Amino acid sequence: MSVKARSNTQFARTRQAYQRAWDNRDFYSAEKHARKLVKGFPEQVFSWRALGASLIELKQPENALETLAEAVRIAPEDAHIAYLRATAYRALKQWDAAAEAATTALQLDPKHTMAYVECARIQQAQGNLDSALDSIVAARNLQPDHVAVLTQSIHIHSSMRKMADVIDDCERLLSVEKRSPELYNLAAVKHCEMGMLDKAAEYYQRALALRPDYLEAFSNHIFNAHYDPNLSGEDIAALIARWHKTFSPKARPQRPDTGRDPQRPLNLGLLSAGLRNHPVGQMITSALEQLPAEQFRLIAYSTSDTEDHITRRLQRLCADWHRMYGCTDDALNARLREDSIDILIDLSGHTDGNRLRLVAREPAPLIVKWVGGLVNTTGLDAIDYLISDSVETPPGCDDQYYEKLIRLPDDYICYLPPDYAPEVGDLPALREGNITFGCLNNPAKINAPLIEEWARLLQETTGSQLLLRSGQYSDPAFCERIWQHFEGAGVERTRILIEGPAKHDEFLDTYNRIDIALDPWPYSGGLTTCEALLMGVPVITLPGPTFAGRHAATHLVNAGLPELVVDSWDAYRARARELVSDLNSLATIRQHLREILTISPVCDAPRFAGHLATALRAIWQRHCTNEAPAALAFEEDGRAVFDGQTTPIPALESTGPTLLSVAQQEARSGFTFDFNGKVVILDNGGRLLDEHMGERLAQLSAFELLVFDPASRHRELVQTDGLQVFPNTSLGNGNPTTLHACLDPAISAPLRPRQDTRGPGRVLTKLPLPTVALDKIEGLPSLDWLTLDHRSDTTAILMAGNKALASTLLLQIRVLIAPVYEGQPEFSDIIAKVQQQGFQLYRMDHPEHVSRLPAPLAAQHPATQLHAIDLLFIPTAERLVTLTPNQREKLAFILHTIFGYRDLVHEILHHDNSERAELYLQETQHDGGLWPTNSQALHTEISPMDRQHSISDDIDRLLGNSAPANTLH
Structure with a gap:
């Protein structure tokens, strides 16, 4: 067999191995096979495409773009490469670049479905749902x-709330593909x-029959079982027991030991x-x-990529904030x-995106479950304690929980009313002349047995109506x-x-058209109950058979309204009729409910925090004495007792x-x-x-300046x-280039000056010039501010820096407008x-x-022709959100200290x-x-960098440890 034939055979085998791994969604193996393809067959565009696609699936979009750049070089007209680049840019939330790449793919291949x-x-990600629907219709055609x-x-x-179309799509999808557990889960x-x-x-x-260890589907199954009125508490407990059997490790992992000091400050980890x-x-x-x-x-x-005003409120409390999305x-x-987390607090439970597999690895000495998908026991042995109260978990139910219960003396949550809540209006019944019941809960909580009970109430209350919103x-x-x-x-x-x-403030204002709120069953309303009370609307609840069914009950009891918690449907309807029988009393209740709730x-955040602190310290001290977790309850005087x-x-x-x-004190102590x-x-x-x-810059001690000096x-x-x-x-693409030494040293550059045999741009000699690619400088601890002059090939530098630029905060690029060098980058290209x-x-x-006047006159009149200008680039709004707080702080510092852009700094902060x-x-x-003025900079606190070696070492490595002898003096 010839060498070429053997090579073709090896390529085909490796490609088949890659395809098998890809089809099995084993993207780690797919990446390994793709790297073999790249190493053995770098001339094949499939090799680079395969590696790029694998890196996208492994959530490495920056590396994927670097790989796909090589694919573009080999096959610039390949539509699938453009599609993959669009996917990578979307993962980075670089929407304009993603849209441009997707458009390019369709221009190259108008029938490229993907x-x-x-x-x-x-x-869809940008909220352009009508356009998204047009695109998907084109794909379906x-x-x-x-x-x-x-x-x-x-x-x-689903985003457009066209649920009938969603169901039709699901049925069509499952008729096409019957072996995918992911698609059954989606449906x-x-x-x-x-x-x-x-x-x-x-x-x-069906999803679990195809993949019994499919945690996402199983967790969804458990969570959604709590909505089902036909399932008893025992039915759900049996389902959780199945989950426990499936996902419990065969051997309990070893937990870290952070010490056993019972009194020291504790590191609390918040996972959500x-x-x-x-x-x-x-x-x-x-x-x-x-x-x-x-x-x-x-x-x-934080395992979400969304942040807002509450995020910022939490961030100021945290010693560290890790974005783990x-x-x-x-x-x-x-x-x-x-x-060294001492107590890890899980705030996700069985909700979408949970990290229960991680929690099962027991990464902290103590693990506690608190709010967030808290509908029942988690079914996980790794979780030691579950924070509850005596209403959510009445005495006698402890054996239904895999965790030990911490029963706080009041509510198990502390509600934070939004500061934009509308004012409480007058009682609608007095204004409209009829009673309006309401339920603003998730409609998934509304079922046939519940509707029958609500219908009976409406029939018993003449002229009444029911308002539903979601x-x-x-x-x-x-x-x-x-x-x-x-x-x-x-009922008509x-x-x-x-x-x-509706937006949340408008949504809350809906309660100003509701007289009485009806809590659903068997899954109760938690946050919605608090919001109804905030808006002056009493809520009637019949507790369900699980933790999820008692949310409203605990909020009402702890707000001092236990009479609104009933024990039967007859009592449910009777309590509603009793409230509407005296509208003046109901109107009085309405005007005082917000105050009743908030006090x-x-x-009561200080009261709640006191009990929470006592509980956390108590379970830590018990851990320090090597005692097993035990249930913890509070007495009336605030003392806690272990079972x-x-x-x-x-x-x-x-x-x-x-x-x-x-x-707050740190914020008031002066800006730093x-x-x-x-x-x-x-x-x-x-x-x-x-x-x-x-x-x-050296005077500030906050900067490290690395200068590449080609001439x-x-x-x-x-x-x-x-x-x-x-x-x-010089920076470049890593390949040697040429320095054009000119009569005027200021014009000497890697770019060749335009033909000028007698003027200052006359080339005296050409010297070899090594270049370094940004992405090859491994010793670079970070790259915060990149400034490029007008004498080098800016485009080549940027092309060789996709990875480094993904975390760069500021680009300052000098651009020539006047024609000075051959091949100088165009303004628009940059x-x-x-x-x-x-x-x-x-x-x-x-x-x-520069002036258009002869030399003798030029100094006497202002110059008017634009010769060169700086372009200053900052991250897009979408990318700015993805930066770490430390990166945003650095960017703000640069913009303030160097450029004085106070408005932009304020926005970033x-x-x-x-x-x-x-x-x-x-x-x-x-x-x-500092540039162009020399104002005094603010005080700055900087932690030292952890640097393994000097950047010079890495530059020397890239240059082969020896610079050319021919240098300019």
């Missing part, structure tokens, strides 16, 4: 039974949203996707703010253990099903008012500051930029040295800790390239003009803390930047 799907994904097309159609129709979720619980359960069971304006955020934030600062240190692990369980496990009600087919259920129960559809979604234990013990644990006394007061590591600047061409910025114009400069100059070296890498053009600065942003404005009224 390019249409990708367009739909991008448009090409391949109506393509799995990805049907799946995306489900997502788009089950959508049927549950429609209240079609039997069908949802059937699909979950709900650390934002979400039921979790609204029910933990005010309590955490009141924890004693000398006792606890908070470290957050998309991170593997291995990475998160390592992070938790490295941080997202699913924007779908006509969904509303029709509800109306038909009520008509079947004897005209008495059932149904409304769709009750449901909203089996008679000696109470005193309430934790703390006279020191709370986490909130410490955060505070970030880890120095600001690393890479200056290609020595522009900052030309502007005499080197000394100014060796600064080779005599003394090197310091904060300044390194690399003469006769902007287009930089935008693809997630930057937006923010400002054009430092213009340089506002992302993480609005109070600090306002303090910044107050204390920097007269501050400007």
Whole structure:
């Protein structure tokens, strides 16, 4: 067999191995095979495409783009490469670049189905649902039974609340693909949203039959079983027992040992996707703010990519905030253990995106379950304690829980009312002349037995009506099903008012049209009950058979309204009739309910925090004495008692500051930029040295300046800790190039000057010039600010820096307008390239003009022709959100200290803390930047960088440890 034939055979075998791994969704193996293809067959475009696709699936979009750049070089007209690039850009939330790449794919191949799907994904992510639907329709016209097309159609129709179309799409999808557990899970979720619980359960069971260890489907199955009125508490307990048997490790993992000091401050880890304006955020934030600062240190692990005002409120309490969205369980496990978490608090439960597999690895000495998908026992041995109260978990139910119960003396949550809540209006019945009942809960909680009971109430209350409002009600087919259920129960559809979604303040204002709120069954309303009371509307509840069914009961009891908790449907209807029989009394109740709620234990953050602190310290002290976890309950005087013990644990006394007061004190103590590591600047061409910025930066001790000096114009400069100059070296693509030494040294450059045999641009000699690719500098600790002069091939530098630029904060690029060099980059090309890498053009600065007058007259009149200008680029709004707080702080520091852009700095600081942003404005009224003025910079606190070796070592490695002898003097 010839060498070529053997090579072809080996390529085919490796490609087949890759395809098998890909088809089995084993993307780690697929990546390994793809790397073999790249190494053995780098001339084949399939090799690079395969590696790029694998890296996208492994959530490494930056590396994927670097790989796909090589694929583009080999096959620039390949539509599938453009599609993959669009997918990678979307993963990075670089929407413009993603849309451009998807459009390019369709221009190259108008019948590329997946390019249409990708367009739909991008448009949906940006909220352009009509355009997304148009794109998916185009894809369906090409391949109506393509799995990805049907799946995306489900997502788009779901976002548009066209639930009938969602169900049709699900049926079509499952008729095409009957062996995918993921698709059965998707269909089950959508049927549950429609209240079609039997069908949802059937699909979950099919998913688990295909893959018994499919945790997401099993967790969804458990969570949604709590909506089903036909399941008893025993039925659900049996389902959780199956989950426990399936997902419990064969051997219990070894937990980390963080020491056994019973009195020291404790590291509390918060693990959740709900650390934002979400039921979790609204029910933990005010309590955490009141924890004693000398006792606890908070470290957050957010598994969501969404942040908002509650996120920022929580961030100011935390010693560390880790964004773990998309991170593997291995990475998160390592992070938790490295941080020496003493008590890990899970705030996800069985909800979507949970990390129960990680929790099962027992990454902390103690693990506690609190709010967030808290509908029942988790079924996980790894969780030691579950925070509850005596209403949610009445005495005698302990044996139903795998965790030991911590029964707080009041509510198990602490509600944070939104500051934008509308005022409470007058009683609607007095204004309208009829009674309006209401339920603003998730419609999945509304079922046939519940509708029958509500229908009886409506029939017993003459002239009454029922107002329902939620997202699913924007779908006509969904509303029709509800109306038909009520008509079947004897109530005219005209008495059932149904409304769709609204912004939260408008949603809350709906209660000003409701007299009495009806709690659903068997899954009760938690946050919705608190919101109803906040708006002056009493809630009637019949507790269900599980934790999920007693949310409203505990909020009502702890708000001092136990009479609204009933024990039968007859009592439910009787309590409603009793309330509407005296409208004047009901109107009085309405005007006082907000105050009753806000002064009750449901909203008493200091009281709640005191009990929570006592409980956490008590279970830690028990751990320190090597005692097994035990149930903990509180006595009336605030002391806690473990089950089996008679000696109470005193309430934790703390006279020191709370986490909130410490955060507020830090904010009031004067504005200080505070970030880890120095600001690393890479200056290609020595522009900052030309502007005499080197000394100014060195005085601040906050910067590390690395200068590539192709023409060796600064080779005599003394090197310091904060300044390194690399003469006769340039950024580029890593390949050697040429330095054109000119009559005027200022024009000497890697770019060739335009033909000029007698003027200053005359080339005297050509010298070899090594270049370094940004992405090859392994010793670079970070790259915060990249400045490029006008003498080098800017486009080549950017093309060779996709990975480094993914975390760069600021680009400053000098651009020539006048024709000086051959092949000098065009203004538009630079902007287009930089935008693809997630930057937006923010400002054009430092213009340089030349005069059209003869030399003797030029000095007497202003020059008018634009010769060169700086382009300043910052991350796009979408990418700015994905930066870490430390990165945003660095960017704000650069923009303030160097450029004096106070408005932009204020906006960036506002992302993480609005109070600090306002303090910044107050204390920097007269501050400007170092460039072009020389204002005094603010004080800055910087933690040292952890550097393995000097950047010089890595530059030397890339240059082969020897620079060419021919250098300019």
